[in-house]
Amino acid sequence: MRSLITRPRMLAVIVTGAALTLTPLGGQATANRPAGQPSDCYVPSAGAAAKGGHGADTRDITVAEQKAIEAKTADLLKAKAARGIAVPKGALAAASVPVYINVMRDSAGNGDVTDTQISQQIAVLNKTFGGQESSSAANTGFTFYLAGTTRYNNTQWHQDKQSSTYRKQTRKGGKNALNIWLVDFGYLGIATFPWDYARNPGIDGIRVQYTSLPGGSATNYNYGETATHEAGHWFGLYHTFQGGCTSTNDEVADTPAQSSSTSGCPEGRDSCSLPGLDPIHNYMDYSYDTCYTQFTPGQSTRMSNMWTAYRA
Numbered sequence: 001m002r003s004l005i006t007r008p009r010m011l012a013v014i015v016t017g018a019a020l021t022l023t024p025l026g027g028q029a030t031a032n033r034p035a036g037q038p039s040d041c042y043v044p045s046a047g048a049a050a051k052g053g054h055g056a057d058t059r060d061i062t063v064a065e066q067k068a069i070e071a072k073t074a075d076l077l078k079a080k081a082a083r084g085i086a087v088p089k090g091a092l093a094a095a096s097v098p099v100y101i102n103v104m105r106d107s108a109g110n111g112d113v114t115d116t117q118i119s120q121q122i123a124v125l126n127k128t129f130g131g132q133e134s135s136s137a138a139n140t141g142f143t144f145y146l147a148g149t150t151r152y153n154n155t156q157w158h159q160d161k162q163s164s165t166y167r168k169q170t171r172k173g174g175k176n177a178l179n180i181w182l183v184d185f186g187y188l189g190i191a192t193f194p195w196d197y198a199r200n201p202g203i204d205g206i207r208v209q210y211t212s213l214p215g216g217s218a219t220n221y222n223y224g225e226t227a228t229h230e231a232g233h234w235f236g237l238y239h240t241f242q243g244g245c246t247s248t249n250d251e252v253a254d255t256p257a258q259s260s261s262t263s264g265c266p267e268g269r270d271s272c273s274l275p276g277l278d279p280i281h282n283y284m285d286y287s288y289d290t291c292y293t294q295f296t297p298g299q300s301t302r303m304s305n306m307w308t309a310y311r312a
């Protein structure tokens, strides 16, 4: 199936050994979106009731969990610093990340992106994480290189069915390796968080709609920046609208709060009375690929800390 139906980006969150959060359209953050508007990867707002998903795997990030994750991360950073594993204040972890591309083709060959698209996708990751799309964008210090491409012929996997199984069977590399599974599903992308790696390392990585790669057919979402957004989660970032109009929001101080996700590229959107316009150009909002231009310095620092805590 290669229909151009709208495809939300979405985020998977592992909370227990086998639990996996899949929260498709129907959750709170999508409720205000006009019908037919594309969305992207969905993380439920703290405290929101998750709907849909995959049965018992469905869950939500509560405010308490969000706080617990912050506390756990701080403790890990302290413990690592005591062992000499720390990034000097003001510096970044700045790692070179191996990327394993897993191309999930169906029996008819659908999903078989080209090597050129894959190299272009890696280039987009380097451009976006390198802060090259805006003068106000942060250079996160992370770079990416293609460590391997493997092509599979499996219609079930192509459709993202049995995803925990296929990921465990095909995932490559260690905790520092970014696995990208290219599939055809009802979302633009789904990611796992770094703090869940230890509980379920076999499924760590991001699943990305294959038509979102550069040159793909996902209109408004075919510049390869779905992978940037999902990788942002993989590095530990929330959506910029996490928590809505609250000061805690996405745990990043320089991304102004916003009440809900953005569609398209509405310049000047200001959905909260808190200071600052909505960060519609931020890779962690839901805007069009052409609207995306930046991670902030605060997000860059958060990713560096998360890397040091969970992936270094």
Ligand SMILES: [Zn+2]
Residues within 6 Å of the ligand: 009, 010, 011, 040, 041, 042, 043, 229, 230, 233, 239
């Ligand atoms: Zn997302």
